[in-house]
Amino acid sequence: MHTPASMVMGIVFAPLGLVLVFTAAITPQWREGQAHLGMAGPGSLLRSGTKSHGTRSSSVEALILLRSDGLWESCLQVERSDLRQCWPVAGPYQRDPRVRLAQGLVLTSLFLCGTGILLACIGVRCWADLPLRGVAASGGLLVVTAGLLSLTALGVYTHNLKRLGMDPSQRIHNPRYPHLNLHPAGSLYFGWLGSCLQVLGGAALLFSFKRPRCPTCPSRHELSVSPCHSCPEMTNKPDMDVYEVSC
Secondary structure (H helix, E strand, O other), X not given: OOOOHHHHHHHHHHHHHHHHHHXXXXXXXXXXXXXXXXXXXXXXXXXXXXXXXXXXXXXXXXEEEEEEEOOOEEEEEEOOOOOEXXXXXXXXXXXXHHHHHHHHHHHHHHHHHHHHHHHHHHHHOOOOOOOOHHHHHHHHHHHHHHHHHHHHHHHHHHHOHHHOOOOHHHOOOOOOOOOOOOEEOHHHHHHHXXXXXXXXXXXXHHHHHOOOOOOOOOOHHHHOOOOHHHOHHHHOOOOOOOOOOOO
16 A cells, blocks of 8 residues: 555654653652852862762862752752752642643653554554544544644743742842752753644644545546546556546
């Protein structure tokens, strides 16, 4: 069978987009930031390894704390060290309605995209002579919807990135707590790329609704006398590969 290029494009782009969006959803790098904790000198516990070797450095360094947040997990790490701890999101960040909205949209997107890919595989039917165009196109519609939902989640999160988990009534500067300079992280870029691939793949599958036509289909008046399979252009070319001709 000769599979249309639009179906091939859709059946390749849609799973790739699903993998990228899923990777973005489970990784805790939607936003990240750093803060200066204080000064670490010779007596610091973090420099105890140097002290144990019998040498005491007189240099003073600022400790930098790296913070990263995802949809379901947050992490803290001290720069240039192996100290790292991750935990499920909690507190104001977890209760933020914009974070909850992004979580719901991403989960719905993953479900719809997986269902759409399954329908597309059934519709393409590479093992059969003719595809089920309606089933493949329906799968493409679900994949496009999934891509739009994930794009919406990414847009909401990116637009409110620095305000997520912040209570407007408690924005009083406290010198005891370090200030985090938050910015987009790698998972967001994976999500954007995956969502765009979902939309492109689903749109390509939507072209399955369009059926190819016979090059010289007769009119309705001539159809009863000269059906499509007896067209002179086709009978003169016995080796011509005709794919799902519908007059």
